[in-house]
Amino acid sequence: MNNEYSNKNIGYTMYDFDDCEYKSNSGRLYHVEFEKIAKRSPKKCAFIFENNEYTFSQINEMSNSLAFYLREYGIKRNDIVPIICERSQFFVVAVLAIMKAGGAFVHIDPYYPEEHKMYLVSEVKAKLILKYLSIPQKLFNTIDIFEYDLKNHDYHLNTDNLPLINQEEDLCCVVFTSGTTGKPKGVLINHFGLVNTCKFNEVYYLKKCVRDDIFSNILAASKLSFTASIIEIFYSFYHQIKVILCNNLEQNDPNLIGQLITNFKIDLMLSPPTRIKTYLNDSVFRNAIHHLKVLIFIAENANLTILNEVSQYTNALLYNMYGLSEIYSMCLVEEINREYIINNKQITSGKPAYNYKIFILDEEQKPVKVGVEGIVYIASNMISKGYLNDGKLTDDTFIDCPFPHLKGTKMIKTGDIGKWTNDGKVIILGRRDFQVKIAGQKINIGEIENILKEIKALDYSVVVDKNDKNGNKFLACYYITKKDISGRFIRNYLTKRIPSYMIPKYYKKIDKIPMNDNGKFNRSKLPDIDNNVDIIYEDVVEPITVTEKKLCKILSKILNINCIYIGCNSNFYELGGDSLNVIQ
Template sequence: VTFANTRLSYSELDGRANRLAHQLIELGVGPEVRVGVAMPRSEQLLIALLAVLKAGGAYVPLDPDYPAERVAYMLDDSRARVLLTEQSVVQTLTVPAGTEVLILDQLDLSGYPLSEPVTQVTPDNLAYVIYTSGSTGKPKGVAIAHRNVLALIDWSKSVYSRDDIQGVLASTSVCFDLSVWELFVTLANGGSLIIARNALELPHLPARDQVRLINTVPSAIAALQRNGEIPHSVRIINLAGEPLKQSLVDALYPQGIEHVYDLYGPSEDTTYSTWTRRTQGGTANIGRPLKHTASYLLDANLQPVPQGVSAELYLSGAGITRGYLGRAAMTAEKYVPNPFSTTGERLYRTGDLCRYRADGVLEYQGRIDHQVKIRGFRIELGEIEARLLQQPEVNEVAVLAQEGPGGQQLVAYVVTSADADTLRDPLKARLKEHLPDYMIPAHWLFLDQLPLTPNGKLDRKALPGIEAGRSQSAYEAPVSELQQQVATIWAQVLTVERVGLDDHFFELGGHSLLAVTAVSRMALELGLSLTPQLLFQHPVLQDFVAQIDSTDGPINEEKLNKLDALLDEMEEV
């Protein structure tokens, strides 16, 4: 395991995790006991996760950058007995009274043995609980057992050789299940890890030339590819979390990449369910089920549909998880009896529309509900709508994902009797108290009423597009030469017609990937020495330019750790 300039052997990693596991057992951790983990990305985070598993418990990953209320809810909902964290994080958290806190960077574990503890854990016990967005306004915890992860490890062993997994970039937030493949598949099969805070950090890693395999989302690899930042050592790229465009596949192979794998799957089926090796000049598809997994395309009566007909994808097999922690009714709704099984097996309803091609592979056709994925993050639009409807000024609301220049972007349509001009910023601020940054709409449109269909339902097709939202804001033209130059670059990166002095980079559709692209362009074309941090600190054009000295670069480049936190918006990245 490598993180920055720190390297750990398997033996060192094992010993440190064992020592912490012994202390966890003393605190009552064992089978079915949940342990919250809220730590920055480093080798210490991996040690903490392994220690929970070695103690027989189940880890609950918590992003330190999530709103304190959301973290507190997840700790309470999971009934975590212990919280593992660090001094820099614990001050920002609200911890339930019944949860014991261990601050790992202030802990002396030298008195505990390096040997592996003996536990009573079985393959059916919980391994971890990952929270995903919930349509009711609260996140829900998916409960994954050890046997589910073992199936993923076994399939991976049949596809990736030990050489393939020497130098796996571990860059995905542990709150997202792509991280399970990066960390545990790699270690279980004898590979080596290079831990990064996010995928976009790759070109700056001391060990970047040792990276052989990248496991991330398409939008992240597209940014690295566009900027020429994929190291020559990379041979395999796993892409998941978003539809993978053929144009990106075609751009990757000429760079010396040997295999581009397209992996599809929900957390409820343990990370990956189907896979395919995408080829240059091929067509988009999500392939066939992993071994130990079966796929079904069924109609409303759970009857199979003919080849070529779109229908909801159902999954079965060894990856199907226990269900949603503490939510029996929701579990029964999404995990249904398998009519094709005589052993009591269940099917998971994905909510994804697919069809079988003539050659038997699956094509992804979109969602059947209002769940979306943006840069790998799974978002229930209803959770955002529920939070907005709690605000006294909001009468009606609809939140949609619309295609923009940087990919899909969230758009909020708000009906209010209050002054719309003064409401946008307070609503965003209140949302940020409860929701992570990737769930905050980039665009806000205020309407007199929401359009309805003849039968009284929301007419989503009649809602105005993103451009209408931009036209609601007054435009003030850039004045100085530097303002005009930066505005031109922003407009090109964001693919908008123009950028004014009061325009906000992220409200025009920007996100962390486009921020990196914009900074690279300004460095190349204007000779400015910048970091993306400056753009996050000063996202309004006028303020941003005011911080720039065209000779000496940005005045304020402090708090670079904040950039890592903001770039963790990539998830899965």
């Protein structure tokens, strides 16, 4: 860091905190690095899926075969190829094959609404789709695109490594994340960024924290369309850490995950803290996590309440990691001191990771003093190339770093509010806009609101995030209409357009828009949600059997709804249930 510049021009900002610069060899491509590992350790197990082991050599040859097919089909450098498949060995093979062919992969959840999947496929201008579904079926009937079933490929053909055609700046991956326009935005990731993400612990500070030598395997339970899966799978391959890949049933079931942790003696697990808090209600999971050596909290910071609870069941090293899709992975890392948990001290998001510069700036992009709140910016030569098909948003989001010693470097405005501590760590205080995280999943409320605007019968609608009595976030939709429009109609419309985790839990009809003294919309003056009025109910069919009555009581307790509103025909999700409630 240029201390002369920081001392003379900034003075009060502690740039000496930022000691994470590490110069590495450029020109590396992830799939080439994988081929080197397969040559050095051909028989070493890369991952386990449903008790089947797959070696580095086996996966390398399978991906070579598929890559050869893709090149023959016409996939070229920077072509984006969708993978629409269930969790399986075929996902890993397909990712490597697309890179080897010269293209970039994007995973699309097969359980997304059809219209949502169609939009993503058209957005990437796909030449073909790679798919795997346990029950084979055609994905789309309304668009003309070739669907190649990964299960039917002959992986014994053309197993040699292919001639290299890529450069480090070429695209290797696209991750779609929530956008403000009502449509998801595609984050562009290149090979340079992916390889350097895999090398992010090669700095002194991080070597002290994230030590590969203390763990030998990792659980891969994050959604494949999320950037966390890059760490779980591809970071681990790079460091020859064995991956235990969850199947669809295991992925969000604490009981089954607990069994995996115990059976495979899993050392490392990544998860949003909210999910871990819910998992702890399951005795099998609670009893299993003493096996863990490292537990990393992602997507949101772990608070003291969760940390106190987790600490009762495991002696694992605990970490907070902060990152964005736009920077591929994690740019802040904090090893959580257990004495801080015991003494209720402030838990931070940590120090900058490998080759990331963190700035906390005011509205004029000038650094703030230590302890003063500001907007968090991330600068690096490793951040995303921008957004797919959106040059304006790219230019607005990825801006030139204003500091002379980083001339030519791009930085991204995160939208998060944060502040420096005296020892050079960052505390993330929350979102500056209306982008929220619920159960670890980032949701842009504007995206939901823009889709609601398509409903002509609604005169006005707004979505807000609220907290229930347990402190868990949920979404509520408020609307104004002169028509006979119900919350059920609105929910059904959204169900066809967006993933389930983005759908509001409650729907409340209001008579007027609350305003502040300046005539602007005032979210804080919206009426409170009533659990027993503003949720969607069927005409209740009363429970008859002992089991039915018991189940209704359980749902009443979990969802905090009076038993009289729950019957045999009630829809769990329409009552406000979600994937975390299912676990309970």
